[in-house]
Amino acid sequence: MTNAVLTNLAKSRTNGHPVGITSVCSAHPLVLRAALRQARRLNKSLLIEATCNQVNQFGGYTGQTPKAFVGFVADLAAQEDLSTDRIILGGDHLGPNPWRKECAESALAKAEEMVGAYVEAGFTKIHLDASMGCAGEPVALDDETTAERAARLASVAEKIARRRGATPPCYVIGTEVPIPGGADHALDDITPTSADAARETLEIHRRVFTKHNLQSAYERVIALVVQPGVEFGNDNVIPYAPCNTSGLTNLLNEYPAFVYEAHSTDYQSEEALSQLVQNGFPILKVGPELTFALRETIYALDMIASEIVEGYGARPLAAAMEKIMNDEPMYWDSYYKGSTRNKYIERHYSYSDRIRYYWGKGKAQEAWLNLENVLSRIAIPATLLSQYLPDLSLTPAQVSSPQAIVMASVERVLKRYDEACNARPRQ
Known part of the structure; x- marks a missing residue:
């Protein structure tokens, strides 16, 4: 579909009626089903984004290339009776991040190939993220270097779109990009990007894109990623403080x-999300909170089955996930610190939700299918639902389906975002 929904965000704001859109950053099939189902029910467009680590030309941690991910989403959409014309596909953090331990030229060459694969597959929203340093470089790069590398990636995207005869993509740029997936430590405070820094980023990108004859690409830059003072770590969440971003809001005039595109909005209140939309941050990216809700509900069902299904065992799904994560620690080991007990708690319950990297593993899928099978054959007593899922309102049809129960939990998060995206400022 065209990106009119995205390009109209700025127009809506300047017309005095700001609206937002939720960016669903997940590759989990139940999360995507919940999002597709909500979009169909509300008759709205749906923005789904894949990250450079989830999906790339080598498969990412999901094992999917961009082309495969597009087919995966299309299959789910068909099953949920939602036209793909209503789906906007975005690529998040597209740049050298997956290969940043390599030298810059090697990492950028792979990033070019990845961006090309995304555009070739039909992604129409591209976040150009070349802000991180590669081997031997500073952790964060200056605006000039970042803009040069972003232009290099945009040039590839433009060529592929022209070759395909496709509508050229819209872009998101930025240099003060929050850490993908949340911080890896406790946070006390986050300093928002200054208006002067944001202005400089826009001007440098404009100049660099013009230098490389990419004026038309720059005209399709719809959003800038800045730090609005919103973030979450393993154990805590920094809430949005509107008073700290007045300069950024005024800069949009x-x-x-x-x-602005707001990253790491997970776990913010509906009021905070609504304030972000009203203040010029209408693209609200959410990912870990969706799989956090999924994990909470699956673990609750695991405990319910342990209580009522003879022979099921004592939380075998949680035990399976613990074994999988310990057998393959690469996705959490450098993020969780402290005692053995603390690492255990973080593996399973942290806000950063790095357990999400493991749901696609064979043993994890086996454990979920076993849980789904045993609970699908019985009626879950209302008293146990009240004990383990007290805040989840379920229909009788949902109660009989573990998959529907999990999706209801995800939809509850998405509903908060939808309400915030369409709220009107308080008088």
Whole structure:
């Protein structure tokens, strides 16, 4: 579909009626089903984004290339009776991040190939993220270097779109990009990007893109990623403080064609999300909170089955996940610190939800299918639902389906985002 929904975000803001859109950053099939189902029910467009680590030309941690992911989403959409014309596909953090331990030229060459694969597959929203240093470079790069590398990636995207005869993509740029997936430590405070820094980023990118004859690509830059002072770590969440971003909000009056893209909005209140939309951050990215809700509900069902299904065992799904994570620690080991007990708690319950990297593993899928099978054959007593899922409102049809119970939990998160995206400012 066209990106009119995205390009209209700035227009809606300048017309005094800001609206937002939820960016669903997940590759889990139940999360995507829940999002597709909500979009169909509300008759709305759906923005789904895949990250450079989830999906790339080598498969990412999901094992899917961009082309495979597009087919995967299309199959789910068909099953949920939602036209793919209503789906916007975005690529998140597209740049050298997966290969940043390599030298810059090697990492950028792979990033070019990845961006090309995304555009070739039909992704129409591209987040150009070349802000991180590669081997031998500073952790965060200056605006000039970042812009040069972003232009290099945009050039590839433009060529592929022209070759395909496809609508060229819209872009998101930025240099003060929050850590993908959340911080890896406790947070006390986050300093928002200054208006001066954001202005400089926009101007440098404009100049660099023009230098490389990419003016038309720059005209399709719809959003800038800045730090709005919103973040989450393993154990805590920094709530949005609107008073700290007034300078950024006012800056959009100088650049009426732009809005901000808000990363790491997971776990924010509906009021905070609504304030972000009203203040010029209408693209609300959420990912770990969705799989956090999924994990909470699956673990609750695991405990319910342990209580009522003879021979099921004592939380075998949670035990399976613990074994999988310990057998393959690469996705959590460098993120969780402290005692053995603390690492255990973080593996299973942290806000950063790095357990999400493991749901696609064979043993994890076996454990889930076993749980789904045993609970599908019985009626879960209302008293146990009250004990383990007290805040989840379920229909009788949902109660009989473990998959529907999990999706209801995810939809509850998505509903909060939808309400925030369409809220009107308080008088």
